[in-house]
Amino acid sequence: MLKASAIAGTAACSGCGSRVGPFSFPGAIIGAARDRGHELRGDRRLDEPVAEWHTVDVVIVGGGVAGLASAWTLDKLGLRDFVLLELEEALGGTSRGGRSDVSAYPWGAHYLPTPMPENIELLRLLHEAGAIEQFDADGSAVYAEEQLCRDPEERLFYDGQWHEDLLPSDVSDRERGEWDRFRIEVDAWVAWRDPQGRRAFVLPSDRGSDDPKVAALDAISMTEWMEQRRFHSPFVRWEIEYACRDDYGTTLDQTSAWAGLFYFASRIRNPGESPQPLLTWPEGNGRLVRFFADQLGNRARTGMLVTAMRPAKSATSGGNGGGVDEAASLKPGSMPEGPFDGVEVVARSAADGILRGWRARHAIFAGPQFIARRIIENYDRERGDAVRQFTYAPWLVANLHLRDRPVEHSFPVAWDNVIRDGQGLGYVVATHQSGRDHGPTVLTYYRPLCEFTPSEGREWLESCDWNACVDVVLRDLEIAHSDLRPLIVRLDVMHWGHAMIRPVPGFRFGTARARCQERFGNIQFAHTDLSGIALFEEAFAHGCRAAREIADQQRERVP
């Protein structure tokens, strides 16, 4: 593919030290915790004695949206004695945001479609966080208008001009007809119900149907599905692939037809309707992260590298309880006295380097499976085969701090600005939602590295120094903004090595995903990778579920 060879060329150049830059503005590659995370690769988790032990009801490992939602739900359920351990200095995972003098800005996930009325837990969160002002008599949510994505929402650059919306007007009637036909197919899935009355595609996805007709979609790629349905138009292909790259970091070939259709059908409530309106904030989903964080207080500990989790024997454990019998591997002296029924978690603090341990009745592992394998004892042995089927898309995200706006000649700046001939997804404008239309701003540029295999993509990221990254970013953005470079005062780059779980064909309805959702001793799992699609709603639902299951276990425990 052209795209792949172009970016491969860049990679080769940056690898062989070709000269790009120097650029007249400063910046850095963010993601220092990556190196700390890599410490886990060395087998040194239990080399040192634990300096101090704490006892809590629940330990949550991972401060992304799943972990934060677990904490929020535990609070709701009255289980307030917990601690949340996060590797990075900031909470939020891929939903976190940053802030400058000019504006807050996202580093990853940056919008949330308003949920359907059935997603009660999420509606409750949005109500508490102030995004929903009230519920009308008929139960429908009234959103805080300024948190709904400001018009104009999207524009597309092609033929040297910006155009409103992402649907270009320069396509033939035949192609447009094909797009209409695709919309009809999507509407058919929106209307579809299984014998139990479940939709095929709904958020959270676990409430959707597992009917064989739906499962069959997961067996083929979106490309194959489009072939079968005779969608040949390059325009339709571009539109659908854009959606897949945007939500999953995958190409049409890499996306299962289930996931490809999920993107479109899960956002439409009734056939013929427009997709649900979007909520967004200058800092992206970092706004909801901040809401969660405000509730947590000092129960959230950042800069904590969890080095080990050990499930212990549990009388009430009904799960498969793998590794229960091999539980005696903690170093002598660190073992608690007497019988212990729960989980031990050991973490090193970045601030003081001290190794601390927590003994908890329950733990929630709210990180990705490839990390679970490295820190949960015996997990690799029990579920390694399954975990290896989880693959994650690498992304490059850049924040461009501008002293002023590029000159606009055609359709005016929107929130999401997509360059059709670019290799990335375009950029979002941080100040759009706050209504600041003049002067300094921050643009967030997104680039899934789906032209590579995931591991090649990560190698490419590691080979890219800052200059090479800036070159990649500018090469894309300068297609639409030739005057951009002198406006930049700072450009920071985020390397997301494992940004999103990839919904490749067969993953969603395969056994690996189902297996890894089951609790492991007293460890519950909560992460978007358990859904196969990296969406806020999925992380949130997993977090809530994990917390509820712990509460249920607690109740069983009390006679």
Next chain:
Amino acid sequence: MAIVQPVQPALEQAGWGKGEPLRLDRAPLFLLYINVLIIASCGLVYELLAGTLASYVLGDSVTQFSLVIGFYLFALGIGAWLSGFIVGSPARVFVEVELAVALVGGCSAPVLFLAFGYLRGFHFALFSVVTLIGTLVGLELPLLMRILKEHLDFRDLVSRVLAFDYIGALAASLLFPLFLVPQLGLVRTSFVVGLLNALVALWGTHLLRPLLPRRVGGLQGRAFLVIGLLVAGIIKADLFTDLAEEQQFGNPVVFARTSQYQRIVVTRSESDFHLFLNGNLQFHSADEYRYHEALVHPAFSAAIDRRHVLVLGGGDGLALREIFRYPDVESATLVDIDPAMTELGSGLPLLRTLNADAFGDRRLRVIHEDALIWLEQVDRKYDLVIIDFPDPSSFAVGKLYTTTFYRRLLRCLAPDGVVAVQCTSPLSAPRSFWCVVKTLENAGLHTWPYRASVPSFGEWGFVLAARRDLGTVSNWRLDERVASQLKFLDNSGLQGLFELPLDMRRLEVEPNRWNNQILVRYYESEWARWK
């Protein structure tokens, strides 16, 4: 035509070797007369430029032309008189003077435009420039005659030079109104004519070579420099005025500035002037009182308390003029995003006269910020809010007409406060007009839509809004202290504003929301019909 004999002193002065003949035979002599013709044309064009520009920006063309012509002729005399003091090579001085005329005259129109926009002392700048050009032009002919006197007898010299001088004047007076101003505009005309003078100077270094010092490189270098400057001026003339703009507006542009936010243009006709933002008329000095009386006084008549007033937009100060008529106004806060706009309102003499020096009022506080952003942090209450934003022709302005905006506004509106909003034409753009009304209602306000006839705009729409029902319009009365000062509204006129004719009756429209700026789309489609 006889080629005149060489002159020994000039020859020696020019550094030619003895015995070599010095002849002005490098070109036929009539080329020198062409020079005279060009010089004369240029001189008259500068005079016409200054006169035209002065009457553009100050009005009263009889006075302006009379004064400019008088000063100019007087300065010509000064120049002629000063020429008597020049010793040494008249040819060199002539070239120098030409270059000076080229520079000063060529830049005269842009300099005067800038002076008008930025300085208070426009008259001083005007007469300084006119006197300087006149003096320099006054030097030209005597010097040229001194150069030629060695080659012609006095009778021929006077008759031919003066004849070509007057032919040049005729040519200029025909070209100026028929070609130069309509085709080039004032600023470009100024640069082009300056360029002609500079070319004459450059040509002079060649034509008068025998009469010049040996090394003319310096002179030529300066000539090229001046030519370069003027050519750059011609290319960049749009920075001062845009000819396309003059054609668009149909009147001469007397002030133009592109700020960070918008293109501000003031044009001038015989007796009036007009302000345009991004090409849209903001006011016409002849009928703006109708608009601003209609914008301000209904709200003041309906309000109980009117001590603290907030004005959003309105950097021209004309709404402020109406507001400051009320002695009970204790404070007025004006929020306009664009400092260039309030500078214009407080600095441009034409506008200061029109807004009764509203920016000098001690009750006024001016804030330069996007009103939407400013409202987010405001922590006090206002009794009256006058909203005078431009029409919602873009999303950046359209956001100032959304439910989100009005809800923010409500937070700083006193419980009994009244809001007046200008909201485009209910006749030309009825859906846009009713959309603003609907949006205010959606934000939880009672509304009283009304309209006034403003000839330069057409039928114009406004709406009053308040938290509570202000009662019937017939109970609203103009303040007696103010009523006597008004030119448009009296009490019955005030009631009449609220009677909407059939062709402006209410339409069912969507409110303008933050996430769906339907108003911008309504506005675009409705005004497209009229453009």
